[in-house]
Amino acid sequence: xxxxxxxxxxxxxxxxxxxxxxxxxxxxxxxxxxxxxxxxxxxxxxxxxxxxxxxxxxxxxxxxxxxxxxxxxxxxxxxxxxxxxxxxxxxxxxxxxxxxxxxxxxxxxxxxxxxxxxxxxxxxxxxxxxxxxxxxxxxxxxxxxxxxxxxxxxxxxxxxxxxxxxxxxxxxxxxxxxxxxxxxxxxxxxxxxxxxxxxxxxxxxxxxxxxxxxxxxxxxxxxxxxxxxxxxxxxxxxxxxxxxxxxxxxxxxxxxxxxxxxxxxxxxxxxxxxxxxxxxxxxxxxxxxxxxxxxxxxxxxxxxxxxxxxxxxxxxxxxxxxxxxxxxxxxxxxxxxxxxxxxxxx
Ligand code: NCD
Ligand code: ZN
Numbered sequence: 001x002x003x004x005x006x007x008x009x010x011x012x013x014x015x016x017x018x019x020x021x022x023x024x025x026x027x028x029x030x031x032x033x034x035x036x037x038x039x040x041x042x043x044x045x046x047x048x049x050x051x052x053x054x055x056x057x058x059x060x061x062x063x064x065x066x067x068x069x070x071x072x073x074x075x076x077x078x079x080x081x082x083x084x085x086x087x088x089x090x091x092x093x094x095x096x097x098x099x100x101x102x103x104x105x106x107x108x109x110x111x112x113x114x115x116x117x118x119x120x121x122x123x124x125x126x127x128x129x130x131x132x133x134x135x136x137x138x139x140x141x142x143x144x145x146x147x148x149x150x151x152x153x154x155x156x157x158x159x160x161x162x163x164x165x166x167x168x169x170x171x172x173x174x175x176x177x178x179x180x181x182x183x184x185x186x187x188x189x190x191x192x193x194x195x196x197x198x199x200x201x202x203x204x205x206x207x208x209x210x211x212x213x214x215x216x217x218x219x220x221x222x223x224x225x226x227x228x229x230x231x232x233x234x235x236x237x238x239x240x241x242x243x244x245x246x247x248x249x250x251x252x253x254x255x256x257x258x259x260x261x262x263x264x265x266x267x268x269x270x271x272x273x274x275x276x277x278x279x280x281x282x283x284x285x286x287x288x289x290x291x292x293x294x295x296x297x298x299x300x301x302x303x304x305x306x307x308x309x310x311x312x313x314x315x316x317x318x319x320x321x322x323x324x325x326x327x328x329x330x331x332x333x334x335x336x337x338x339x340x341x342x343x344x345x346x
């Protein structure tokens with residue numbers, strides 16, 4: 001038996017959706033995580049202090065009562081709809097914590113995103129003045145660029161020049177998925193990155209080699225074994241620039257299993273088990289607490305938790321749920337059921 005006690009984790013990148021889907025998924029995040037950076041890619045998107053506050057209220061109303069430490073942290077959608085004065089007010093009031101940039105067309109509900117980071121200097125100036133962060137979905141959308149090279153292309157063509165132009169702008173490379181992304185963070189002191197459970201634990205052969213797996217399809221796509229190795233090293237080494245962001249992104253099976261699968265992996269249920277498994281295999285359980293808690297607390301300047309959780313690996317296999325159902329009858333597949341048969345969280 002292996003057992004590790006760690007501070008209560010935070011999730012620095014999560015999609016909680018709204019309506020029935022919010023009701024169905026929020027408990028998974030709320031019962032395990034303390035802070036959760038909630039992504040704004042709803043329809044309509046979260047673009048103002050008012051809409052962020054309203055969405056936060058909806059999330060807290062939907063959250064279960066037995067999750068008293070859960071605290072959603074709100075990001076607004078980088079778009080021409082964001083007013084810099086409202087952004088500044090929202091940050092100063094503690095309603096808005098960050099701005100999330102989506103390249104238009106890169107992922108789910110990104111149509112209102114940008115075509116160039118350069119168009120949003122007026123918002124980045126507010127982030128610098130208030131000490132807030134720019135969260136970046138780093139993925140080129142040029143169809144002539146190979147899908148597995150799009151993170152590297154975006155970092156070189158867009159984020160590197162932005163970092164040169166605004167050296168005081170703190171940026172998070174969200175769901176970093178490549179060795180190029182890890183190297184980018186190492187080369188830019190103003191940059192940190194979130195890493196997901198699925199990018200740590202799977203590689204593109206898992207996605208494609210034995211029948212295409214829509215449940216592993218997400219953006220940025222899970223990349224090569226070499227890329228995964230770079231992510232595992234970054235996460236397990238204790239490097240303070242890397243933190244857990246699950247990118248848990250539920251889609252109903254009706255949207256996953258068809259001619260075109262929606263991008264997103266729902267891992268809020270078993271993401272911690274998956275990450276513990278990766279750290280255990282790497283012989284790095286001593287650094288698990290830094291990755292899922294300490295590093296993010298330092299990066300976002302929040303207090304460290306007083307509560308802990310215990311992850312235990314036992315040789316006895318247990319039955320675990322493999323999907324959830326919403327009240328409207330949608331089914332969502334839970335990522336990491338295999339790891340969840342090996343680990344328990346208490
Ligand atoms: C996310 C979603 O479904 O909202 N999908 C995904 O594949 N990660 C959007 C995102 O973060 O790219
Ligand atoms: Zn996401």
